[in-house]
Amino acid sequence: MSEAHVKIHLFDETSVAHEADLLVIGVHSGGEAQAALARCPDGVAREVKRVLKAGWLRGDAGETLFLPVVPGEGLAVERLLLVGLGKRESVTLESLRALGASVVKACEKSAVDRALVLVSLDEQHGIGPSRVMAAMAEGAWLGSYRFDRYQGVSRKDAPRHRLKRLDFLLPAARLKGGRKRLERIEKITRGVMLARDLCNTPGNLLTPDVLARKGRELAERLPIKTTIFSPQVLAQKGMNGILAVGQGSAHPPCMIILEYRKGGDRPTLAVVGKAVTFDSGGISLKPGAKMEEMKFDMSGGAAVFGFLHAIAEMELPINVVGIVPAAENLPSGTAQRPGDVIKTARGIHVEVINTDAEGRLILADALHHAATFDPDVIIDLATLTGACVIALGSHATGLMGNHKGLRKKLRKAGDRCGERVWPLPMFPEYQEQIKSVVADIKNVGGREAGTITAACFLSRFVDESRAWAHLDIAGTAYDLSSSKPHMPKGAVGVGVRLLCEYALAERV
Numbered sequence: 001m002s003e004a005h006v007k008i009h010l011f012d013e014t015s016v017a018h019e020a021d022l023l024v025i026g027v028h029s030g031g032e033a034q035a036a037l038a039r040c041p042d043g044v045a046r047e048v049k050r051v052l053k054a055g056w057l058r059g060d061a062g063e064t065l066f067l068p069v070v071p072g073e074g075l076a077v078e079r080l081l082l083v084g085l086g087k088r089e090s091v092t093l094e095s096l097r098a099l100g101a102s103v104v105k106a107c108e109k110s111a112v113d114r115a116l117v118l119v120s121l122d123e124q125h126g127i128g129p130s131r132v133m134a135a136m137a138e139g140a141w142l143g144s145y146r147f148d149r150y151q152g153v154s155r156k157d158a159p160r161h162r163l164k165r166l167d168f169l170l171p172a173a174r175l176k177g178g179r180k181r182l183e184r185i186e187k188i189t190r191g192v193m194l195a196r197d198l199c200n201t202p203g204n205l206l207t208p209d210v211l212a213r214k215g216r217e218l219a220e221r222l223p224i225k226t227t228i229f230s231p232q233v234l235a236q237k238g239m240n241g242i243l244a245v246g247q248g249s250a251h252p253p254c255m256i257i258l259e260y261r262k263g264g265d266r267p268t269l270a271v272v273g274k275a276v277t278f279d280s281g282g283i284s285l286k287p288g289a290k291m292e293e294m295k296f297d298m299s300g301g302a303a304v305f306g307f308l309h310a311i312a313e314m315e316l317p318i319n320v321v322g323i324v325p326a327a328e329n330l331p332s333g334t335a336q337r338p339g340d341v342i343k344t345a346r347g348i349h350v351e352v353i354n355t356d357a358e359g360r361l362i363l364a365d366a367l368h369h370a371a372t373f374d375p376d377v378i379i380d381l382a383t384l385t386g387a388c389v390i391a392l393g394s395h396a397t398g399l400m401g402n403h404k405g406l407r408k409k410l411r412k413a414g415d416r417c418g419e420r421v422w423p424l425p426m427f428p429e430y431q432e433q434i435k436s437v438v439a440d441i442k443n444v445g446g447r448e449a450g451t452i453t454a455a456c457f458l459s460r461f462v463d464e465s466r467a468w469a470h471l472d473i474a475g476t477a478y479d480l481s482s483s484k485p486h487m488p489k490g491a492v493g494v495g496v497r498l499l500c501e502y503a504l505a506e507r508v
């Protein structure tokens, strides 16, 4: 796994004279330094005030300014980094995540090895010091991720400098709670890294069987039980949706089941993630432009992997089963064709109008199989429809499902962790669009409301008695032109933090 190399440690507020290359001080819009500046030696505070008065830094979010420290001013550090916090009232957890990542980026550019952050000494717009620290640390880790395993000696640009340590100061009374928070965030971000690594790995190197092997590896290191359904088992169970999507590829499909049970007799949460390791569209071939992005079509499955990794590391007292149907969607002489009719594991016959609507075919069998674990709640994640990218862009995940309470909990979890989700309706009328002339249903419902009709298709494979939510992450799973410092270009690992936030709040 790509490690977030920066190590983060916490110290109590009296450690300003602490050994570090650099001291990070927050400045609000209008050029007002954070209150904790008062704890710095006089000379330093005076110099910062002078610079702010001169207007060298306005304090807007994202701004950074390095200042040298004149020796003999009672500080062990060589430099100060002033960072803009923005307007007092517009500081949010998300702006603090971005800030944490900008600090790391600035330090990397200027060859800093060790930085000490003062921002977490003050409360920021109702966010207490320990939460300020946690959000900045989360952003620092998320932002320091890089996927460079295929960039070797032949690349001319020099390797980027790595910040080795980021230390935070906290009021003494917040240290214990802060350390607990930090530990949890480190485990969650590790889950995000795993999901990103899986997503960023190209289709030739991450085939369904490779993903299955990664699933088995999880079981070696963590309290997770992994079961793989081979094509033979899939056939036995009548899982022809997964088999049909995979039949055009030389890499056979499979289903990966990850079970984590530390919740005693608590109910089970089932998370289902689409893992099409590469989606060419199949016989209904996609246009060439941006087809390479379809290596990210296993982002739902990757989120399930990352989520299980995180909760197993946190040892949460919950029961979770992750179900990941994996297939490669390619055109060939053995591929399925438009017009084919397949019988899914649930017994529902599906007419395949378009082989590019493959995600719902593999999810159909996976959602049906989820019921065998008798879960209270089923949440699926899938890069399911281009229509969702049109509807919501990259700023929110599409949310659908059959249970108002669950939708509400997911929305709240999304708002807290920054992975926002937004609802789309599932009025019964939409179900009409997937009626088939020859089979029970067809796999496309026309151009209108494509995200919703895809969800309607999925709904046929879930019992009404279970709470189910569907997350269409087509627009949020990857971003190749990201401008957020805590979101590197490429896979986002979306869903991992959302599911963790949900699980932590619900103790499902």
Ligand code: BES
Residues within 6 Å of the ligand: 279, 281, 297, 354, 356, 357, 358, 359, 383, 384, 385, 386, 387, 389, 443, 444, 445, 450, 474, 475
């Ligand atoms: N994996 C795609 C959806 C997708 C598109 C994800 C863009 C991320 C970015 C999915 O399998 C697909 O091809 N959906 C079709 C469905 C259509 C044929 C009904 C689509 O959205 O065009």
Ligand code: MN
Residues within 6 Å of the ligand: 279, 281, 355, 356, 357, 358, 359
């Ligand atoms: Mn497709």
Ligand code: ZN
Residues within 6 Å of the ligand: 276, 279, 297, 356, 358, 359, 383, 384
């Ligand atoms: Zn797809």
